[in-house]
Amino acid sequence: xxxxxxxxxxxxxxIGGSLGKAIKNxxxxxxxxxxxxxxxxxxxxxxxxxxDIIGNDLRxxxxxxxxxxxxxxxxxxxxxxxxxxxxxxxxxxxxxxxTKEKIVSKLNLxxxxxxxxxxxxxxxxxxxxxxxxxxxxxxxxxITPTILTNKKALKKVKExxxxxxxxxxxxxxxxxxxxxxxxxxxxxxxxxxxxxSIPENFLFLSSNGLRDTTRISGSDxxxxxxxxxxxxxxxxxxxxxxxxxxxxxxLALKNEDKKLLIKILKVAYKKREKLG
Amino acid sequence: xxxxxxxxxxxxxxIGGSLGKAIKNxxxxxxxxxxxxxxxxxxxxxxxxxxDIIGNDLRxxxxxxxxxxxxxxxxxxxxxxxxxxxxxxxxxxxxxxxTKEKIVSKLNLxxxxxxxxxxxxxxxxxxxxxxxxxxxxxxxxxITPTILTNKKALKKVKExxxxxxxxxxxxxxxxxxxxxxxxxxxxxxxxxxxxxSIPENFLFLSSNGLRDTTRISGSDxxxxxxxxxxxxxxxxxxxxxxxxxxxxxxLALKNEDKKLLIKILKVAYKKREKLG
Numbered sequence: 001x002x003x004x005x006x007x008x009x010x011x012x013x014x015i016g017g018s019l020g021k022a023i024k025n026x027x028x029x030x031x032x033x034x035x036x037x038x039x040x041x042x043x044x045x046x047x048x049x050x051x052d053i054i055g056n057d058l059r060x061x062x063x064x065x066x067x068x069x070x071x072x073x074x075x076x077x078x079x080x081x082x083x084x085x086x087x088x089x090x091x092x093x094x095x096x097x098x099t100k101e102k103i104v105s106k107l108n109l110x111x112x113x114x115x116x117x118x119x120x121x122x123x124x125x126x127x128x129x130x131x132x133x134x135x136x137x138x139x140x141x142x143i144t145p146t147i148l149t150n151k152k153a154l155k156k157v158k159e160x161x162x163x164x165x166x167x168x169x170x171x172x173x174x175x176x177x178x179x180x181x182x183x184x185x186x187x188x189x190x191x192x193x194x195x196x197s198i199p200e201n202f203l204f205l206s207s208n209g210l211r212d213t214t215r216i217s218g219s220d221x222x223x224x225x226x227x228x229x230x231x232x233x234x235x236x237x238x239x240x241x242x243x244x245x246x247x248x249x250x251l252a253l254k255n256e257d258k259k260l261l262i263k264i265l266k267v268a269y270k271k272r273e274k275l276g
Numbered sequence: 277x278x279x280x281x282x283x284x285x286x287x288x289x290x291i292g293g294s295l296g297k298a299i300k301n302x303x304x305x306x307x308x309x310x311x312x313x314x315x316x317x318x319x320x321x322x323x324x325x326x327x328d329i330i331g332n333d334l335r336x337x338x339x340x341x342x343x344x345x346x347x348x349x350x351x352x353x354x355x356x357x358x359x360x361x362x363x364x365x366x367x368x369x370x371x372x373x374x375t376k377e378k379i380v381s382k383l384n385l386x387x388x389x390x391x392x393x394x395x396x397x398x399x400x401x402x403x404x405x406x407x408x409x410x411x412x413x414x415x416x417x418x419i420t421p422t423i424l425t426n427k428k429a430l431k432k433v434k435e436x437x438x439x440x441x442x443x444x445x446x447x448x449x450x451x452x453x454x455x456x457x458x459x460x461x462x463x464x465x466x467x468x469x470x471x472x473s474i475p476e477n478f479l480f481l482s483s484n485g486l487r488d489t490t491r492i493s494g495s496d497x498x499x500x501x502x503x504x505x506x507x508x509x510x511x512x513x514x515x516x517x518x519x520x521x522x523x524x525x526x527l528a529l530k531n532e533d534k535k536l537l538i539k540i541l542k543v544a545y546k547k548r549e550k551l552g
Contacts (some may be wrong), residue, residue: 044444120483140481169481179478187489193525194463195544197518202455205445206415206551207396209492213463215484217548221541225534232529239526243519244474249469250515254509258501265497269473272493275482 004065005028010079012036015096016070018135020050022164033060069095072223073230076103079132080110092153099230100144100173113153116144119166141166142220144173181234188224191217280305280341286355288312288321289471291372292346294411296326298440309336344372348499349506352379368429375506376420376449389429392420395442417442420449457510464500467493476501
C-alpha cells in the first residue's frame with residue numbers, strides 16, 4: 001500500500017539506490033526522484049528501476065512527502081541547510097548515515113519532521129551498480145529519535161522500515177555512535193590495518209581466514225575516512241581498548257603463558273558463538 | 277590409481293579425517309587406519325568412511341606405506357619419537373602441521389622419508405564431524421623440503437597432494453613460518469582480539485562486516501594457542517608491525533588528517549583487490 005506520493009532520494013549509491021528499488025518493489029510511493037553528485041549514478045539508478053525521475057538540482061525536493069538523505073555523513077548537514085526552505089510543511093526527512101549524534105542534533109533543529117535512521121545493510125561493494133533491494137530483508141534498521149522528534153513522523157518512519165523488510169530497533173543517537181564505533185567502525189579499522197600489515201609477497205599464501213577477516217577492507221576508502229572522522233572520539237576510544245586487549249594477548253604469547261593464552265582466546269570464542 | 281597399500285592417519289580431526297575421506301574418494305590407498313586421543317573421533321571417522329580400521333595404539337604404524345601426522349603441532353615431535361623404530365624402511369611420513377621450521381628440522385633427523393606439508397584447507401569448524409573431502413579441491417598445499425629430504429619421497433608426496441586435488445607450492449620451512457605468521461596466525465590474533473574488545477551489550481547490533489571479520493575467532497582456543505606458541509617469534513614480529521600500522525591510522529584519525537587517512541585506507545583497499 002502506498003505510504004507516500006513523492007519520494008526524493010538524495011545520494012543514489014548502494015544504500016540510496018537499494019532503498020529506491022525496495023520502495024518500488026513494495027509499492028510504497030507513487031513516484032521516486034533521485035539526485036546524485038554523479039550523473040552516472042542516477043542514470044544507472046533509473047535504468048535499474050530504483051528511481052523514476054532524475055533530478056537536476058535540489059529544487060526537486062519541492063512537494064516531496066519523504067526525503068531520504070543517503071549521501072556520505074559529512075555531506076548531510078550541508079544539504080539539509082540547502083533544502084530546508086523548499087519543503088512542504090508535512091514533509092518527512094530521514095537520513096541513513098552511519099553516525100547519528102551530530103547529524104540528528106543539527107537536523108532536529110533544521111526540520112520539523114526529521115527522524116535519524118541507520119539501516120545495517122551496507123556492504124563493501126559500493127555504488128548503485130551493486131544495489132539489491134533484498135539487502136534490507138531481515139536486517140536491522142536503527143532509528144534514533146530524541147525528545148525533539150515529531151511523534152507522528154516517528155510512527156510513520158517506523159512503519160516505513162518495517163514495510164521495507166527491516167527489524168526496527170530504537171536507540172539514542174549517543175548510544176548508537178558508541179555502539180557502532182565498536183561493532184562496525186572498529187572492525188573496519190582492524191580489517192584495513194590487517195591488510196596494510198601483511199607483506200605483499202606473502203599474499204598468494206592467503207587462506208579463507210584472511211579473506212574473510214579482510215573482506216571489509218575492500219570498502220570505499222573515501223567514504224570510510226568520512227565515517228571514521230564523523231565518529232572520531234568514540235572510535236578513538238574503541239581503538240584504544242582494542243590496543244590494550246591486543247597487548248595482553250601479545251604479552252601472554254611473549255611469556256609463553258599457554259594457560260593465559262587459552263583463557264584469552266576462550267573469552268573471544270564464547271562471545272563469537274553468541275554472534276551466530 | 278592406488279599409490280599406497282596401508283595408510284595410517286594419526287589425529288583424525290577435521291584435517292586428518294577430511295584427508296582420509298579424500299584418499300578413499302580418489303582410491304589412493306587399499307586400507308586406511310586411524311588413531312586419535314579421542315575414541316569418539318575415530319569411531320565417527322570410521323562411520324563416515326574416512327578410515328577403515330580404528331587403531332588402539334601407535335603399533336598400528338607397522339607395515340604402513342604412508343603415515344600422516346595430523347595432531348596439533350606440539351604433539352607431532354613426541355609421536356614421531358614414539359613410532360620411529362616401528363616403521364618399515366621405505367615408509368613415507370608426512371605431517372600437516374600449521375608451523376614447519378621446528379617440526380621439519382626434528383623429523384628430518386628422525387625419519388628417512390619425511391616430507392613436511394601444510395594444506396591451507398582448515399576452517400574454524402573443528403573435529404571429524406565437520407569433515408569434507410572437498411576442502412582440498414583447488415586449495416594450496418605447502419610442501420617444505422630441505423636438503424635432507426629424500427627426493428623420491430618428495431616426488432611421491434607431491435604427486436599425492438595433486439591427486440587429492442591441491443595445488444602444490446614448495447617453500448622453505450623458515451619462509452613458510454614467516455609467511456603463515458602474517459597470512460594466518462596474525463589474522464587469528466586480530467579476530468580473537470576484536471571479539472574480546474567489543475562490549476557484549478552491543479553485539480546485537482552487529483552487521484555482516486563484524487561477523488566476517490571475526491569468523492575465525494570461532495576456532496578452537498586450545499589448538500590455536502598451540503599454533504601461536506609454535507610460531508611465537510614470527511608471530512610476535514607480525515603483531516608488532518601490525519601494532520605500528522594501527523598506531524599510524526589512529527594518529528591520522530586523532531589529527532583529523534583526512535588526506536592521510538584516505539591514503540592509508542587506499543593502500544589496504546588496493547592490496548585487498550589482489551586477494552580476490
